Amino acid sequence: MKIALIGNPGAGKSLIFNQLTGLGVEVNKYPGSAIELEYGNVCYKNEKIELVDLPGIYSLDGDSEEEVLVRRFLEKDGADSLIVVLDATKLERNLYLLTQIAEYSLPMVVVVNMIDIAESQGLFIDTARLATIFGTEVLPTAAILGKNIDRILPLALSSSQSPVLGVPYDHHIEAALRSLEKTMGTPRRKNLLALQGTGDDAALRDSAGSIATEIEQRHQMSVGQIIATNRHNFARSVAAEVVKQSPEKKRFDLDSILTRAFPGIPILFLILFSLLLSVFVIGSWMESWIVGGFTEFILPPFAALGLHPLAERIGYSVLVAMEAGLGIAFPFVFTFYLGLSFLEDTGYMTRAAFLADRSMHRLGLHGEAIIPMVIGFGCAVPAVMSLRILKTRREQTIAAFLITLVPCSARTVVVAGIVAAFVGIIWAFSIYLIIFILIIITAIVMSRLTPGEQFGMIVEMPSLRKPRIQLVIRKSWLRIKEFLFIAMPLLIVTSVFLGLFQYFGVIDIFQSLAAPITVSLLGLPEYASTALLFGIFRKELAFETLAVLSGTADLGSVMTGVQLYTFAIVSILFIPCISTVAVLYKQLGAKIAILTSAYSLFLGMLIGVLINILMK
Amino acid sequence: MRTSLREDYLEAILIHTGRYSHPPSAQDLSEALHIDKDEVSAHLRELADGGDLRLRDDGRIMLTDQGTATGKQIIKKHETLQSFLSEILGMDRSSASDEACRIEHAVSDETIDRLGDYLRSPVIQPPAGEPAHSCLRGHQGQSSCGYAQSLVDYEEGQRLIVRDILGRGCSKRLLDLGVVPGQLVVIKRKLRNGSIVVQVKDCDVALSPENASAICVERIP
Secondary structure, eight states: EEEEEEOOOOSSSSHHHHHHHHHHHHEEOOTTSSSSSEEEEEEEEEEEEEEOOOOOOOOSSSSSSSHHHHHIIIIIOOEEEEEEEEEGGGGHHHHHHHHHHHHHHHOEEEEEEEEHHHHHHTTEHHHHHHHHHHHHEEEEEETTBTTTTTHHHHHHHHHOOOOOOOOOOOHHHHHHHHHHHHHHOOOOHHHHHHHHHHHHHHHHHHHHHHHHHHHHHHTTHHHHHHOOOOOOOHHHHHHHHHHOOOOOOOOOTHHHHHHHHHHHHHHHHHHHHHHHHHHHHHHHHHHHHHHHIIHHHHHHOOOTTTTOHHHHHOOOHHHHHHHHHHHHIIIIIIIOEEEEEHHHHHHHHHHHHHHHHHHHHHOOGGGHHHHHHHHHHHOOOHHGGGGGOOSSHHHHHHHHHHHHHHHHHHHHHHIIIIIIHHHHHHHHHHHHHHHHHHHHHHEEEEHHHOOOOOOEEEEEOOOOOOOOOHHHHHHHHHHHHHHHHHHHHHHHHHHHHHHHHHHTTTHHHHHHHHHIIIIITTTTOOOOOHHHHHHHSHHHHHHHHHHHTTTTTTTGOOOOOOOHHHHHHHHHHSOHHHHHHHHHHHHHOOOHHHHHHHHHHHHHHHHHHHHHHHHH | EEEEEHHHHHHHHHHHHHHHSSSOHHHHHHHTTTTHHHHHHHHHHHHHHHSEEEEEETTTTTEEHHHHHHHHHHHHHHHHHHIIIISSOOOHHHHHHHHHHHHHTTTHHHHHHHHHHHHHHHSSOOOSSSOOOOOTOOOOOOOTTTTTTGGGOOTTTTTEEEEEOOOGGGHHHHHHHHOOOEEEEEEEEEEETOEEEEEEEEEEEEOOOHHTTTTTEEOOO
């Protein structure tokens, strides 16, 4: 028995899924897609039911990854029953998707969720009437209060029915559908897709294309527009029949503050700044515990084993890699994810995107790009993964270059540990200033050079709501798992290699080979090149290695202020860390991964040499 | 200067600015109106003295508020007349346009208003020579509501009916969110830079300025 949850984003699907399945949820990539689906098993009356939470979508006809995935799921995998989740407060728009789902003629039950919020807004929904119109069971629920959630599965198991309604399309469209059905022998649903230029049947698309052109000339409107209009009009007439609205009470709308330029923009800065600050404070505190634990309880016993030097070297490298991974992942990345998921679940990030839209345009991007940028302050790896929300290759490329420059939490550790501690707090801020100027210059140059057209932002701003802490934690946990999955193996492999290099003296050779650059161009001590090399592995390791190689934690006593400043800025820019390069390669291909690395290497060297020349 | 000549200039400047998204130079106007370049310069100085426009340092010509208002009025007259001549009387579009060019200077505001009422077509016609609805295949990328008004021309709180969606606005997402011809939308927020939040079917949708300007709308009286 397989049951899938389907609905608009923000209709409360995840919360219902969570309440139905409880623990024991599995997350798997859907075959052939980058999107992960949540699967959960439930036992009901001795029957095992597999529950799938499909990604939130607005339509089944589009080309976005989510829409293609859900379409494929409905066509290929099918489901014994669909649970269609509608948002009662936005019923008309949600019915639009339902009209499309109905065309798949799968057994289903309809859940009208958030009925409590709708009632508080003076909206009353006649679910019995809705059930008659659609010919399926309709259940009003309030997932936040847990109301009627226990009735969903029994209803889906006992009374799932294929809906009986059909959207009355424009008569030209209907004629085209009939003629395609006759000539090509394809079902109505596929013909509708083909008329809009999508679907995987090329022959069908071709013959539909010529009919579509004819219809478009007659209507002076695209077929997609006609079909969407027909569906919306149908949804409107249904909504008019089932929604009774009593005069709405005037309520205070938080958006009257948040989306205005003032005080919206200061609030945006305040929120982002406090997010980053709290991540830094909490992260540093947690990191000191993790690193302290390793150096006190794990490394000494391992050293006491008295293994063969080579084995000891390798084992030590693995342990250090784990220390590095855990030391950055949980304190900084996880804390950051908690804050970010919280913000996302309130719906605030779309307000941020709206406010940032104009400034982002100047950088060749648009409002939604603020999300990868903000994530980049936590860690570049998830930031690159989130580039998927940008629709065009051009935007992804520009944003990828910028993300590799954004000071992530590991780089903040370097700035704090080297510059703020030994040179001065003002100088630490000057590094941020330099990086921001570089980001802006890079963006302006990139937006000129990168081919492709710029598209704007079209984003629904969901109602602001109180996040559910358990959902926030779960989302952060899934994300940190993904992070560890990418970063950990790489950290361990790189660490072992570096350990072996050290063991066989390769590092010393590298150091002397790099000496002309390190010593004469950058004005740094010879061993700094090794520290920089380790920085590729994990940024703040540059700082720690430097302390080890110079033989003292008091870096101020062995290097001048200019040297420390140069070292910090070079190690921050320099090549992005190995995990970032890997995820760039995975997400955007080898070319972008190499280009961004080469670019940041060039920038790091350039700025380092400039500082060395200017300040000496 | 003759009134009709002044109006021709203002109209040409507006159309050029709309079409190429930068103001014209004297050279552009000379080509558009088939008038000698030296004469154009003289005319432009006269118009500038009259407060209709101002010459920018880079040689491009910007209309003042007064000039824009007059120009828009003329364009509206032109469009109404042309629609009437071609759609109701059945003249071909280009001779209808030529004819409209001559009548537009003499016709009164009232006649135009009444003609407009008479026509009241559900779809606002774009300027001559441009693809009618750029949502059609092969016309992606165009984006200007022609002589009609777009979302960005209105202020917060305005209730509007969507009439047409052009070029870049033709994204599937916009259609799916309910921005289709005939739909009622309310402007909930408009930032000074042109970013807009509209309420469509009880949902708030945030739009970049370029998307908002591709959505042609009509005010609800």
